[in-house]
Amino acid sequence: MTTTTPTTGTRPTPAPPRALNASRTTATAARVLRQLRHDPRTIALMIVIPCLMLFLLRYVFDGSPQTFDNIGASLLGIFPLITMFLVTSIATLRERTSGTLERLLAMPLGKGDLIAGYALAFGAIAIIQSALATGLAVWFLGLDVIGSPWLLLLVALLDALLGTALGLFVSAFAASEFQAVQFMPAVIFPQLLLCGLFTPRSNMHPALEAISNVLPMSYAVDGMNEVLKHTDMTATFVRDVLIVAGSALLVLGLGAATLRRRTA
16 A cells, blocks of 8 residues: 655745845835935935034134134044934834834845845935035035045045944844934944044054054044045055945945844
């Protein structure tokens, strides 16, 4: 007598895609941009606030334009980094807590596709943000730059992308929007104090100088200062740009690695 093995009618769950896919990444970016289009307050925070801060800073130092020249270029990179960090971390966490992230990852969408899509969408906003802030500082507020304004724009854009990457990364460790905001003092403020904005890093305590040497914001400020002081692109500028770009890519990779498929 022969026996037959009953079939359950169920299929094994397919493994999630591993390689980045251009169509999946661009589809994710397009979805994020559509959502941002219906949130004018977030768009205003990302685009208008850095320009407003630069405008206020210029007239805070109205009696000392040289002071604005000395710190304006540095803040041109710091303001976009801070705003993109804040908006990206909260927006990503909102999708995580609402269940949207889990539903997306249940589809044929890899973690890398999701992170890259978010980075692409917020990167597009970062381009607009950096271009407006750089144009305002150089051509309207009179920021005196010896080098090319296009190099300033490049560093500002990379800083904004770094802020996006940091925001995506820390959102994995926050359970609420309030916790996401709390990461700012832990992630951003130490870099702000040690980046060389307030005093040259060489004047700091050796231990603090050593810490500043591994913080990406330090190289963002150094890159801006290179454009401020040199007419041509220097080797130091290239080093600074590569470090900031490499830090952004590294943090994006960490963000994809820590992205959980299930929410708490």
